[in-house]
Amino acid sequence: MWTALLSKELRECGLFAGLALLAQMQLLGSGMDMSLIPFLSSGRGAEIPFLAARSFSLMSDREIMFITIAIISAIVIGLNQTLMESWRQTSLFLLHRPVPRSQIFLCKLAAGGLILLSTSALPLLIYCLWAATPGTHASPFFWSMTEPWWRSVVVAFACYLGAFLTGIRPANWLGSRTWPLLAVVAMGLGLTMVPFWIPVVYAASAVLVAGLVVSILNTARHREYP
Amino acid sequence: MSDETVPDAIVIEHLSKSYGPKWVVHDLNLKVPTGSVYGFLGRNGAGKSTTIKMLTGMTPPDAGQVRLLGDEIATMPPSTRSRIAYMAEGHPLYAWMTIGQIVQFTQAFYEHWDHKLVDQVLDHFELSKKQKCGRLSRGQQAQVSLALAMAPDPELLILDDPTLGLDTVVRREFLEALIQLIQSRGRTIFFSSHVLGDVERVATRIGVMVDGVLRVDCPTETFRESVRKIVVGFDGEPPDFPGCEGLVTWRKVGTELELVIVNWGPGQQAIVESLEPRWTDVVDMNLEDAFIEYTRGSKRSLPIFHRENNRVDRAAV
Numbered sequence: 244m245w246t247a248l249l250s251k252e253l254r255e256c257g258l259f260a261g262l263a264l265l266a267q268m269q270l271l272g273s274g275m276d277m278s279l280i281p282f283l284s285s286g287r288g289a290e291i292p293f294l295a296a297r298s299f300s301l302m303s304d305r306e307i308m309f310i311t312i313a314i315i316s317a318i319v320i321g322l323n324q325t326l327m328e329s330w331r332q333t334s335l336f337l338l339h340r341p342v343p344r345s346q347i348f349l350c351k352l353a354a355g356g357l358i359l360l361s362t363s364a365l366p367l368l369i370y371c372l373w374a375a376t377p378g379t380h381a382s383p384f385f386w387s388m389t390e391p392w393w394r395s396v397v398v399a400f401a402c403y404l405g406a407f408l409t410g411i412r413p414a415n416w417l418g419s420r421t422w423p424l425l426a427v428v429a430m431g432l433g434l435t436m437v438p439f440w441i442p443v444v445y446a447a448s449a450v451l452v453a454g455l456v457v458s459i460l461n462t463a464r465h466r467e468y469p
Numbered sequence: 470m471s472d473e474t475v476p477d478a479i480v481i482e483h484l485s486k487s488y489g490p491k492w493v494v495h496d497l498n499l500k501v502p503t504g505s506v507y508g509f510l511g512r513n514g515a516g517k518s519t520t521i522k523m524l525t526g527m528t529p530p531d532a533g534q535v536r537l538l539g540d541e542i543a544t545m546p547p548s549t550r551s552r553i554a555y556m557a558e559g560h561p562l563y564a565w566m567t568i569g570q571i572v573q574f575t576q577a578f579y580e581h582w583d584h585k586l587v588d589q590v591l592d593h594f595e596l597s598k599k600q601k602c603g604r605l606s607r608g609q610q611a612q613v614s615l616a617l618a619m620a621p622d623p624e625l626l627i628l629d630d631p632t633l634g635l636d637t638v639v640r641r642e643f644l645e646a647l648i649q650l651i652q653s654r655g656r657t658i659f660f661s662s663h664v665l666g667d668v669e670r671v672a673t674r675i676g677v678m679v680d681g682v683l684r685v686d687c688p689t690e691t692f693r694e695s696v697r698k699i700v701v702g703f704d705g706e707p708p709d710f711p712g713c714e715g716l717v718t719w720r721k722v723g724t725e726l727e728l729v730i731v732n733w734g735p736g737q738q739a740i741v742e743s744l745e746p747r748w749t750d751v752v753d754m755n756l757e758d759a760f761i762e763y764t765r766g767s768k769r770s771l772p773i774f775h776r777e778n779n780r781v782d783r784a785a786v
Contacts, residue, residue: 247577332561339525340578341551468527
């Protein structure tokens with residue numbers, strides 16, 4: 244059952260996941276002078292990979308683009324997994340299957356998490372490994388320098404959950420429906436910017452993610468499926 | 470309970486649902502005996518689909534209880550749910566899947582799956598497993614849904630307007646397949662429909678919802694025979710009808726008075742004769758005519774003729 248559900252979710256998100264992966268590969272690939280589409284990239288130039296900076300004005304264009312692509316793809320995948328099911332009314336087909344509703348939704352979340360890992364975390368890991376390899380660039384590298392980038396992956400996952408909650412949450416109008424997503428994006432960007440108290444930031448992110456998962460399961464259990 | 474040994478397949482007690490100030494379903498009590506085919510009727514907005522969604526757990530009720538195959542819907546274990554099939558209105562399927570893929574996908578949720586039956590149903594409707602669900606006609610989607618619903622060998626089928634949007638030939642084929650499948654295994658079927666001819670052909674018992682209230686719950690034949698149109702002829706302008714027990718509606722048509730009456734009998738006949746008509750004609754109606762006449766009558770004053778055999782034991786609630 245898990246395999247069938249996971250395959251379905253991965254297949255349905257395949258297009259957006261593919262686009263997100265291509266965008267991140269192009270972005271980080273150009274940072275390694277290995278761009279997928281060379282004429283769209285100006286190359287690495289004198290850029291120092293993972294140069295620590297905790298404000299938008301000091302962030303590299305690459306880091307801003309990485310965060311933007313990660314968050315946008317997370318939101319699109321979260322909404323795609325939920326709204327499409329509602330619009331096509333396939334939720335009525337799916338939720339009648341003899342499986343607890345919570346398991347179906349956990350499986351959807353697991354698929355979303357897998358997609359985010361492969362579209363954001365995997366390209367980032369490759370970029371980190373490249374930067375950690377001696378002789379690839381003439382600048383110092385410490386793994387601690389990559390922490391803000393990994394943090395933005397965690398924030399993107401929180402945004403995915405916010406989008407997912409928005410997608411299944413019944414509300415009277417768009418404003419009240421989208422507030423979980425807007426609140427999570429605002430909180431996420433705040434957490435991305437914090438330059439100190441890093442353990443506290445991760446603890447806060449964990450609380451945010453746990454709260455969103457509980458809220459999603461609770462909404463899924465009690466909502467009405469039209 | 471219809472039988473001391475066999476529990477009812479569906480038991481609904483005081484089920485209610487409102488949207489804002491409007492009751493969509495109000496204090497619904499109903500029992501569907503195991504092995505019966507129950508036609509659930511009503512005009513648009515009468516509360517049929519909401520009731521079916523509450524039956525399947527897709528809509529939480531504001532009040533009341535639903536038990537299917539003996540289990541409360543809110544806490545129903547997967548093992549019971551696997552014995553219940555549900556075909557939602559419009560037959561939603563994943564458009565990108567082929568028939569073969571959706572069969573494989575659905576099968577993954579069930580311990581028991583009758584491959585042979587699925588192949589037989591698909592073969593009967595001349596459907597190839599390579600066809601994409603998104604390219605199927607509405608009728609073909611209904612046929613695939615039927616195959617998927619029957620494969621786990623369910624004891625109870627809940628169908629929300631299964632023939633909606635199908636042309637006459639496809640509808641007939643679908644119903645014939647449905648009847649064949651019912652008769653071979655003695656299943657319980659609860660279905661809503663707008664096509665009264667279909668209901669008359671299949672259902673052993675019907676329920677009629679009017680404005681969220683179940684007004685009729687009786688054998689199909691009883692309903693059809695209970696609702697009568699009485700045409701009373703006069704020489705000139707007909708008089709106003711004074712009213713009688715079981716009166717659904719009355720109207721003047723030229724020199725005639727048309728009455729729709731539930732349980733036409735000597736009492737009502739005496740009232741009609743007191744108007745000194747030139748002639749009186751009692752018209753038999755088919756289910757469709759009976760349903761139309763019954764549901765277009767004044768809604769507040771409709772005679773409720775399931776009360777005498779209301780099968781929910783209120784004392785036990």
